[in-house]
Amino acid sequence: MTRDFQHEILPLIATRWSPRAFAPTPVAKGDLLALFEAARYAPSCYNEQPWRFILATTPEELSTMHSILFASNLLWAKSAPVLLLLLAKKSFTQGGKDNYWHMFDTGTAWGYLSLEAERRGLITHGMGGFSKKKAQESYSLPDDLAPVAVVAIGHRGSSEDLPEDLREREQPGQRQPLESLFYLPPSVLTAN
Amino acid sequence: MTRDFQHEILPLIATRWSPRAFAPTPVAKGDLLALFEAARYAPSCYNEQPWRFILATTPEELSTMHSILFASNLLWAKSAPVLLLLLAKKSFTQGGKDNYWHMFDTGTAWGYLSLEAERRGLITHGMGGFSKKKAQESYSLPDDLAPVAVVAIGHRGSSEDLPEDLREREQPGQRQPLESLFYLPPSVLTAN
Numbered sequence: 422m423t424r425d426f427q428h429e430i431l432p433l434i435a436t437r438w439s440p441r442a443f444a445p446t447p448v449a450k451g452d453l454l455a456l457f458e459a460a461r462y463a464p465s466c467y468n469e470q471p472w473r474f475i476l477a478t479t480p481e482e483l484s485t486m487h488s489i490l491f492a493s494n495l496l497w498a499k500s501a502p503v504l505l506l507l508l509a510k511k512s513f514t515q516g517g518k519d520n521y522w523h524m525f526d527t528g529t530a531w532g533y534l535s536l537e538a539e540r541r542g543l544i545t546h547g548m549g550g551f552s553k554k555k556a557q558e559s560y561s562l563p564d565d566l567a568p569v570a571v572v573a574i575g576h577r578g579s580s581e582d583l584p585e586d587l588r589e590r591e592q593p594g595q596r597q598p599l600e601s602l603f604y605l606p607p608s609v610l611t612a613n
Numbered sequence: 614m615t616r617d618f619q620h621e622i623l624p625l626i627a628t629r630w631s632p633r634a635f636a637p638t639p640v641a642k643g644d645l646l647a648l649f650e651a652a653r654y655a656p657s658c659y660n661e662q663p664w665r666f667i668l669a670t671t672p673e674e675l676s677t678m679h680s681i682l683f684a685s686n687l688l689w690a691k692s693a694p695v696l697l698l699l700l701a702k703k704s705f706t707q708g709g710k711d712n713y714w715h716m717f718d719t720g721t722a723w724g725y726l727s728l729e730a731e732r733r734g735l736i737t738h739g740m741g742g743f744s745k746k747k748a749q750e751s752y753s754l755p756d757d758l759a760p761v762a763v764v765a766i767g768h769r770g771s772s773e774d775l776p777e778d779l780r781e782r783e784q785p786g787q788r789q790p791l792e793s794l795f796y797l798p799p800s801v802l803t804a805n
Contacts, residue, residue: 428643428650431732433623434725439656450801451620454791458620461788463724464631466741466762468786476799508796509717522741525701525761528720529727532655533626536728540623549658549714566796569717570658594660596653599646604700604758607668609642 459537
C-alpha cells in the first residue's frame, strides 16, 4: 500500500519508514557517528539536550541489548548490526528541577537521527517493546535517566528472511488524515 | 559564534536554529500545511500518532495564544504571524492504557515539522515558557491531552527590532560534545 501525501514534503521524511528486515552488512563508523551528530543539533528546552545514548555494535554489547528486548522484537531485531538505547535525563542540569520536556526533546533528537540515517541509506526502527526494568538493571541506570526506546539501525535486508507474519507487515505505515490532528479546527483549514 | 560540527550532516539540520526576530510577512497556507504533513509522517510507538495541534493565525486565534505565554516569551513571540500549541495524547486510542511515549513521539513530529520549515525558508522557535494551566482553561483541553510547547513560526525578521538583551542572543545555540551524550562509552568511540 502506498502512502497518501496531501502536501509535498522533504523527500527524506516521505520515504523513511521502519522496516524489520536487516542485512548483516555492518554500519560504517563515519555513518554511525553522523547520526549522533544530527541528534546533537536538535533543539531542546533551555538547550538542556537531555538525550543520552547507549550504543551496541560488538557481539558483547549487542548481547546485553538483546536481553532487554521483548521476544516479539528480538525475533527480527537480533539481525540488526547496531542497536541503540535512547535515554532521557529527567532533571535540568542547572538547578536540578524536573524537566517536563525530557521525553519530548529526546523525541526530537531521535527524529533528526532517523532522517540522517535515511539520508545515508540506513534504515531505523524504533521500539517501545523492551523491559525498562531490565534496562535499568543491565546498565545500572541512575534514577535520573529514563529508558525511552531501543532503535535498530542498519542496511535493509530481504523481507524473505523475516517470519511470514512479519513479511506481510514489511511496508510503510499509514497515517491519520491531517485534519484529525487538529484539536480545534484552525481557520486556515476551514476558510474557503 | 559559529557551530562546531564534528561530522557532516543533513544541511537542513546544520543550518536550523531558533531565532526570535520575526518579520510581519504572513506564512503561505501551502507552506503551513506542509509543516503538518511532515509532522504527520513521523514514526510513533504502535503508530499511535499522539501529536495534536492548535494553530493560531488570525488576530483572534493569536490573541488567545498570546494570553498563555510567559511574559519573557510574549516580548518577541507576539511578532510571529503563526503560533502553534503542541499537544500530546496521553493514552493509547486502542485499549486506553497510558502511552509512555506520548511526549517522545510528539517530539519526533515537532522535529520533522522544524526541518520542513527550514526547507521552506521559515523559522521556528519552540517555547516551554507558557502556562499549562491557562492552556488547559483557554482551550478546554481534556485531561487526556497534555500541553507540551508553543512554537512560533514565520519568516526571519531583523534582529534590530529585538530588545537589546535578546539582540545579543540572536545566534545559533551551541551543543555539548558528542562524547558527553553517551552514558556508557561505546566501543565504536573508544576503539582505535
